[in-house]
Amino acid sequence: MGEYSLLIVLFAPFLGATALVFIPRREELLVRMTAAISAGLSLLASFYVFLAYDTAKGGFQFIQRFAWSEELGIAFYVGVDGIGGPLVFASAILLFAGIFISWHIKDRTKEFYIFLLILAAATIGVFMSLDLFFLYFFYEMSVLPMYLLLGVWGSHTKGYLSMNDPEGRKLRDSVNFIFNFGSNSKEYAAMKLTLFLSAGAVMALMGILLIYHMSGLHTFDILVLREQAKFPDTLATIIWILIFFGFASIAPIWPLHSWSPVGHAAAPAATSMLHAGVLMKLGHFSIIRVAFEILPETTRALMPIAAVLCVFSIIYGGLVSYFAKDTKYVIGYSSSSHMGYIFLVYPELSFICLPML
Amino acid sequence: MQEELSFGFPILSFLTFFPLLGALVVWGMKDYEMVRKATLGIAGVEMAVAAIMLMLFVPDTAAMQFAEKHEWIPFLGISFHLAVDGVSVLFLGLTAFLTVLLVLYAWDSVTLRPKAFFMSILALETTFMGIFASIDLIVFFVFWELMLIPSYFMIKLWGPGKDCHYAALKYVLYTLMGSVFMLVGFCLLSLNYFEAKQVYSFDFIDLLSVPISLGDQLLIFWLIFLGLAFKAPVFPFHSWFPDALVQGPIPMSVMFAGIKMGTYGFLRFSLPLLPDASRNETVVAILMTLGLAAIVYGAIVAIIQPDFRRLLVFSSISHLGFVVIGLFALNFQGIQGSLITMINLGFSTAGLFFLAGFMYERLGHTDVRQCTGLAKKMPLLATFLLIIGMASIGLPGTNGFIGEFLILLGVFQAWWVYGAIAVTGVIFAAAYFLWFYERAIFGPLKESLPAVIPDLNTREWAIGVSLSVMIFWIGLYPSPFLRMVNGSVQAVVERLEPGMATAQNTRQDRSQEIFRN
Numbered sequence: 001m002g003e004y005s006l007l008i009v010l011f012a013p014f015l016g017a018t019a020l021v022f023i024p025r026r027e028e029l030l031v032r033m034t035a036a037i038s039a040g041l042s043l044l045a046s047f048y049v050f051l052a053y054d055t056a057k058g059g060f061q062f063i064q065r066f067a068w069s070e071e072l073g074i075a076f077y078v079g080v081d082g083i084g085g086p087l088v089f090a091s092a093i094l095l096f097a098g099i100f101i102s103w104h105i106k107d108r109t110k111e112f113y114i115f116l117l118i119l120a121a122a123t124i125g126v127f128m129s130l131d132l133f134f135l136y137f138f139y140e141m142s143v144l145p146m147y148l149l150l151g152v153w154g155s156h157t158k159g160y161l162s163m164n165d166p167e168g169r170k171l172r173d174s175v176n177f178i179f180n181f182g183s184n185s186k187e188y189a190a191m192k193l194t195l196f197l198s199a200g201a202v203m204a205l206m207g208i209l210l211i212y213h214m215s216g217l218h219t220f221d222i223l224v225l226r227e228q229a230k231f232p233d234t235l236a237t238i239i240w241i242l243i244f245f246g247f248a249s250i251a252p253i254w255p256l257h258s259w260s261p262v263g264h265a266a267a268p269a270a271t272s273m274l275h276a277g278v279l280m281k282l283g284h285f286s287i288i289r290v291a292f293e294i295l296p297e298t299t300r301a302l303m304p305i306a307a308v309l310c311v312f313s314i315i316y317g318g319l320v321s322y323f324a325k326d327t328k329y330v331i332g333y334s335s336s337s338h339m340g341y342i343f344l345v346y347p348e349l350s351f352i353c354l355p356m357l
Numbered sequence: 358m359q360e361e362l363s364f365g366f367p368i369l370s371f372l373t374f375f376p377l378l379g380a381l382v383v384w385g386m387k388d389y390e391m392v393r394k395a396t397l398g399i400a401g402v403e404m405a406v407a408a409i410m411l412m413l414f415v416p417d418t419a420a421m422q423f424a425e426k427h428e429w430i431p432f433l434g435i436s437f438h439l440a441v442d443g444v445s446v447l448f449l450g451l452t453a454f455l456t457v458l459l460v461l462y463a464w465d466s467v468t469l470r471p472k473a474f475f476m477s478i479l480a481l482e483t484t485f486m487g488i489f490a491s492i493d494l495i496v497f498f499v500f501w502e503l504m505l506i507p508s509y510f511m512i513k514l515w516g517p518g519k520d521c522h523y524a525a526l527k528y529v530l531y532t533l534m535g536s537v538f539m540l541v542g543f544c545l546l547s548l549n550y551f552e553a554k555q556v557y558s559f560d561f562i563d564l565l566s567v568p569i570s571l572g573d574q575l576l577i578f579w580l581i582f583l584g585l586a587f588k589a590p591v592f593p594f595h596s597w598f599p600d601a602l603v604q605g606p607i608p609m610s611v612m613f614a615g616i617k618m619g620t621y622g623f624l625r626f627s628l629p630l631l632p633d634a635s636r637n638e639t640v641v642a643i644l645m646t647l648g649l650a651a652i653v654y655g656a657i658v659a660i661i662q663p664d665f666r667r668l669l670v671f672s673s674i675s676h677l678g679f680v681v682i683g684l685f686a687l688n689f690q691g692i693q694g695s696l697i698t699m700i701n702l703g704f705s706t707a708g709l710f711f712l713a714g715f716m717y718e719r720l721g722h723t724d725v726r727q728c729t730g731l732a733k734k735m736p737l738l739a740t741f742l743l744i745i746g747m748a749s750i751g752l753p754g755t756n757g758f759i760g761e762f763l764i765l766l767g768v769f770q771a772w773w774v775y776g777a778i779a780v781t782g783v784i785f786a787a788a789y790f791l792w793f794y795e796r797a798i799f800g801p802l803k804e805s806l807p808a809v810i811p812d813l814n815t816r817e818w819a820i821g822v823s824l825s826v827m828i829f830w831i832g833l834y835p836s837p838f839l840r841m842v843n844g845s846v847q848a849v850v851e852r853l854e855p856g857m858a859t860a861q862n863t864r865q866d867r868s869q870e871i872f873r874n
Contacts, residue, residue: 021740069836071843072690072766108732108799133762137753144752144787151795191792198787202780209769209776 002052006062006078006128008045009088012038013095013121017114025110032103035113039096042124046092053085060130060223061085068133073219077131083288087127087281094277095120098270105153105268112153115145116270123278127285132208132220135289139204139282143197143250146263146271146279150190154266189259189266196249196259204246204286207239211294214239226293236298243291244306251283253306254313257336261320264332276335284342313340361424361440361562368410369423369439372449373486375403376456380479389471393464396475400457403482407453414446416840419848421492421562422446429496434547434558438493443845444624444696447838448489448616451703454827455615456482458820459608462711465816466718467515467606474515478608480507488618492561494543494626501536501588501618505529511609517717518604524597525605531587531597539584542577546630549573564630565852574634581627589619589677592651599670607714610666614673615707617699620680624696624849628684632853636687644685649778651678656785660792665713665723668793672749673706675782682779683764687853691767693846697838698760701748701831705757708745708824712738715817719810725793729800734810739798741813741821746794748828750786756831 016038023031053061063079080088098116105112118141125138212220215229231239249256260280264272292299317337321330379399386392414422424440441449459478467474484507487500513525543559546569550558553567569577586594602610628635635641655675662668676698683695715738716723716731732739748755751762761783768776813821831838 025736069839071839111732137758140758141753144747144750144791147787147791148795148799151791152799187792187795190795191788194787194791195784198784202783205765206769206773206777206780209766210773212766213770 002048003062004064005045005049005052006080006088007064009042009049009092010078010121010124010128012041012045013117013124017117017121020110020114020117023110025108028109031110031113032099035099035117036096038117039092039099039120042121043092043096046089046124049080050085050089053080053082055082058082063130072133073217073221074133075131075221076134077221078125078128078134079130080128083285084127087278087285088124090281091120091124091127091274091278094274095124098273101273102268102270107153112149112268115149116274119145119149119271120274120278123274123282126282130222132211132222132225132290134220135222135286136201136205136208139286140198140201142279142282143194143201146197146275147190147194149271150193150263150267151187153268153271154186154189155268186266189262193259193263196252196256200246200249200256202246203242203249204290207242207246208290210235210239210242211290222289222293229294231295233298236295237302240291240295240298240302243295244287244302247283247286247290248306249283251280251287251339251342252313252336253283253309253340254316254336255309257313257317260336261324261329261332264335265329272331276331280335280339284339310340313337361421362415363425364413364423367425368406369441369486369490370425372403372406372410372453373439373483373490375399375406376479376482376486379403380476380483383472383476383479386472392472392475393460396479397457397460397464399479400453400460400482404453404457407450410441411446411450411841414441414841416443416837416844418844419443420844429493432557433495434550434556434560434563435495436493436560437491437496438560438562439490439496440492441490443842444849445489445621446841447696447700448621449486451700452482452485452489452616454823455611455703455707458711458823459611461816461820462611462714463608466714469515474511477507477511481511481612485612485616485618489621492625494546494559494561494564496559498536498540498543501539502533505532508609508612512601512605515606516604516609517606520600521604523604524600527597528601531594535584535587535594537584538580542580542584545573545577545580561626561630569631569633571633571637574631575637575640578627578631578634578640581622581631585619585622585627587619588622589617589681590674591619591647591681592654592674592678593647595651595674598674599667602670602673602710603664603666607710607717610669610710610713611707614669614710615703617677617680617702620677620684620695620699623681623684624692628687628692628849629852635685636853636855641685641687645682645772645775648678648681648685649775651675651681652779652782653678653785656782656789659789660785662789663724663726665716665725665793665797666710668789669706669709669713672786672789673702675786676702676706676749679761679764679779679782682768682775686764686767686771686775687850688767688770689846689850690763691771692849693839693842694760694763694765694767696842696846697756697831697835698764700838701756701760704824704827704831705745705748705755708821708828709742709749711820711824712742712745715813720806725797728803728806729796730798730802730806731810732798733802734806735812737813737818737821741825742794742798744825744828745821746790748832750790751783754829754832756828756835759832759835 016034019034049062060079060081066076068074068076122138122142126135129135129138214231214235215225217228252260314337317333321333324330324333383392383395421440421442427437429435429437463474484500484504491497509525509529512521546564547557547559549569550564550567590598602613652675655671659668659671680695680698683691713723720728748757751757765776768779
């Protein structure tokens with residue numbers, strides 16, 4: 001039983017979301033209970049993983065591996081180490097809390113819970129993937145539901161209602177509306193978030209594909225790549241930059257942070273929580289898992305760049321949040337400032353700093 | 358030389374001509390109720406036979422299977438030669454599957470001349486089956502041209518748009534213009550065979566065995582390219598496509614958007630028959646550029662379309678760009694990904710057209726400015742739109758992701774710069790579909806909408822469910838489908854390796870000489 005706990009953590013929310021599809025929307029209590037029970041199951045299992053993780057032994061534990069495509073070298077391969085385990089636990093806690101904090105949502109409760117469960121499950125999936133393909137798989141899956149969570153259940157920020165075009169119509173259907181920096185609408189926030197994060201995701205995908213192709217090992221297995229992959233210097237730099245900036249967009253690091261404050265301000269509370277709590281860590285975690293573990297020397301060489309950007313993030317985020325008036329903006333900018341600290345510890349690359357995650 | 362496996366029962370002839378026979382039977386019927394039940398029965402039997410064929414198909418081999426060959430015009434070397442391999446077998450299944458759904462779709466919704474409409478659908482199925490099953494170039498060409506007849510009348514007679522006559526004519530003229538060049542290309546191939554062997558042949562298997570000089574290959578490649586590019590449609594030959602798909606009836610849009618004959622033609626004929634031309638740097642650069650232009654252009658135009666059907670048309674052009682760059686990555690993953698993506702589009706893009714049709718039937722238009730907040734009225738439609746739409750933008754877990762991932766993997770192995778441009782299409786796809794979905798489905802309810810809009814009925818629900826099942830099946834467990842195509846894709850890739858095609862030919866020539874001595 002114990003060794004399957006990771007699968008329970010991962011699939012309980014997915015199954016919950018699938019079950020919700022078939023529950024009629026009238027049964028509001030049943031909808032909420034289904035979501036809560038599946039999140040609870042996931043939480044229990046992740047708590048077990050957290051407790052039962054053998055710290056003395058270390059390394060990857062609770063490993064499950066199922067071959068998925070032999071000829072491409074893709075396997076559904078999950079396991080947690082000391083970095084992934086606590087993050088899985090944290091995501092499960094926030095999912096469980098998020099379900100109760102949005103208990104009052106009356107508007108399309110069922111769809112809200114479906115997207116929330118998928119978002120959280122995908123996040124959990126990233127934290128336990130030991131296969132680059134599935135890491136990207138879950139990463140991308142966590143980005144797309146965000147658009148709908150923001151665009152549908154989010155709230156407009158100030159100034160939205162007074163926005164009209166010259167003829168007095170609401171600008172809802174014009175393209176300017178989502179690409180207009182001043183529009184403050186939730187659609188703008190959602191679209192900005194989606195574009196930034198999918199652009200980041202595809203950059204990371206390019207890095208992953210380069211790793212797969214250039215290593216010549218024909219495997220997406222992180223543990224094998226970590227031991228055996230060797231790249232020439234220039235190539236390693238390119239890959240590192242793609243992976244770092246791709247994943248850093250969700251972290252978010254200056255200057256890729258600008259989706260985050262508007263996103264925070266527009267998002268519903270539960271999404272904001274998940275966002276600040278775990279989604280941003282997807283970036284750091286993926287950077288550690290992919291860039292640091294597979295390209296350690298390059299990481300050492302290029303870390304000064306990251307350090308400079310982090311200092312910018314910290315100071316800039318701090319200053320803006322000092323002057324911001326909207327509470328959610330304050331939280332948004334301050335969390336991007338905090339995220340900067342986490343990046344700042346990387347350059348040390350020391351044992352003591354990583355647990356600050 | 359490709360191995361051929363024959364099969365006791367002429368299953369491919371049956372698949373090709375059974376719908377046509379069915380259409381004749383339906384012709385004789387008077388009662389409307391009987392007509393549609395008979396049509397559904399015929400499509401169902403066809404589907405069952407196609408499913409049996411897929412089950413009997415031997416995976417992981419490049420062999421031509423279920424082969425049957427009958428003399429037709431011997432002195433020109435034209436024979437009625439039907440066979441399927443991994444490249445074509447899935448298309449037969451897809452055609453049969455979509456036809457059943459089309460009949461279900463048209464069950465109540467066609468009021469004008471319903472008998473003729475059902476006959477057209479069956480005739481269309483015959484031509485599609487013929488295109489995918491025939492490996493004689495002339496037989497292929499005959500079916501390719503025959504397809505124009507039912508599709509022209511479907512657009513012209515049942516098109517809901519004002520300009521359907523114009524759209525039908527434009528479609529026929531464009532396609533004919535391209536296919537004339539294609540026929541010239543086929544004849545040149547046969548002449549080349551004549552020079553080597555002193556007999557004519559249009560048989561794909563025969564043509565594979567003679568070498569062609571690079572200059573001829575390039576000429577023939579571009580001639581065939583014109584025919585296929587108009588049909589596919591490859592950017593910038595796409596201008597008939599929005600007209601035909603928006604003005605024509607939904608079943609026609611589903612077939613055009615879902616079944617990618619043009620790019621199938623590249624994989625079936627251009628790549629194996631003309632490997633040196635396909636590998637030529639200029640050709641690859643041009644095709645890659647066209648593919649990338651299609652991806653970016655289609656996606657950007659799709660963002661600003663207020664009409665759902667036009668949005669789908671341009672998203673379909675964008676997806677086709679992915680298929681083209683995957684094919685001309687010229688490696689295993691790229692071609693495999695293209696092939697799987699072509700099949701995927703038959704579930705995702707075609708599925709979205711079905712849903713557009715459901716919206717059209719209820720509202721009389723698909724303009725997002727006039728219909729917002731549909732989730733309140735039609736929750737089932739909203740659910741299916743989300744599932745199929747997510748497949749179309751490639752959410753992990755759906756079939757779209759598998760195809761896109763394989764294509765990008767292949768393109769990255771070949772030329773990573775092209776891959777870097779192609780990934781922008783993934784970002785834009787998320788932008789246009791999610792924005793549309795958020796407005797049409799979740800936005801505030803529009804007052805001008807009718808007070809009561811019925812949600813999907815059982816028939817429409819069945820269409821949505823069967824598409825969703827296929828989407829998740831390929832998305833989560835693609836191995837059976839990949840194994841079916843692997844052998845043939847491998848054979849194509851081997852022919853594309855420098856010197857491979859000629860080496861095979863000389864070896865074979867020598868063995869034939871030994872045999873003659």
